[in-house]
Amino acid sequence: MRKSVLAVVLVAAICGAMPARAQDGAAPFDADLQRLAEILGTLHYLRDICAANDGAKWRSEMQALIDAETPSGERRSRMIAAFNRGYNWFQQTYRVCTPAANVAIRRYVEEGAKISRDLTARYAN
Numbered sequence: 001m002r003k004s005v006l007a008v009v010l011v012a013a014i015c016g017a018m019p020a021r022a023q024d025g026a027a028p029f030d031a032d033l034q035r036l037a038e039i040l041g042t043l044h045y046l047r048d049i050c051a052a053n054d055g056a057k058w059r060s061e062m063q064a065l066i067d068a069e070t071p072s073g074e075r076r077s078r079m080i081a082a083f084n085r086g087y088n089w090f091q092q093t094y095r096v097c098t099p100a101a102n103v104a105i106r107r108y109v110e111e112g113a114k115i116s117r118d119l120t121a122r123y124a125n
Helices: 002-017 030-049 055-069 073-093 099-123
Strands: none
Touching: 030 055, 030 073, 030 099, 055 073
């Protein structure tokens, strides 16, 4: 779990170091950032119902990602909508923690870590 948090923080730091773009211009990595935001929303919900007591951490990671990337206008709206979509999809499916919810958590942590690593490898320099 620590590796995935580190990966998200690393992506946030890299996004902050990337060159500025036009106000609402799409970045080549926006689809990946939106998927990462969706995963963070999912983890925010699932980790909370599975009594991990760290659900709020995933919302904080999303805020750190937004703070580092500093998207505005439509880009910001898309990132926030992706986070909310991930949260809402699983809120409609799971009311309590189940073995399937724990499997989903594991898979989303792995996918988020992979996206973070890929973004870091591709855009860090």
